[in-house]
Amino acid sequence: MQPSRRSLLVCGASLLAAGCATRPSLVAASRTWPELEPVGVTAGREGLTVRVASRGCAAKADFVFHVDRAQRDVVIAFARRRIETCRSGQAGGVDLVFGYDELGLKRGERFTIANPPSR
Template sequence: MTLDRRGLLATGLALALGGCAGRGGVSLVAGPGGEAAGLETLRSVTAGPTGLTIRVASSGCVRKEDFAFYVDRTGVPPTIAFARKRLETCHATTPGEAALTFTYQELGVAERGRLAVLNPLAANP
């Protein structure tokens, strides 16, 4: 799946029809069920009062700066996608997860309304 304008619009429309409720004034819409090449599989995504918190697999040294996000504000609802910029090079004895919070201001989206997250969600986080 490429992230061209037509693909994002079609995916955003499909996702808008099957949304799930979030917290903090923002309603999240589930990510795609099919291929999402280049996008990070999220263990969870939560809409809080000040921003989105994503939980991702981690070897112990992932940082927020290791992620890039793309927001398409042209559709309704706006869509967002997260991708890793670099792989982790550390190795913990037990792989785990990390919680990364991105504020709505940082993402450039309103603190109210709907927001479609395009990343796939892990089946068993």
């Protein structure tokens, strides 16, 4: 039985889409969880830089992350483990770096961030 043009076109489009899905990228989250703290995330060569609101005493140890692989794309959520209690310093932000290995991400894996974007 010879394949039809339609089945070849659908198969080719599927393969093309699958090939695009393997590029390393931070994709826009289709759904965020508003109860999570807003963060700014930048994907770099070695990992993610997460910018969080701080008065200057927030540290990486104050945060925890969760990686969910139940969806097609990996979803990563960041949350505070401890509330920032320092009162000194001005309100601003601090950058926290999480390596791809630390997050359990493989090279070329697509992911989204569940936290709403910071403003």
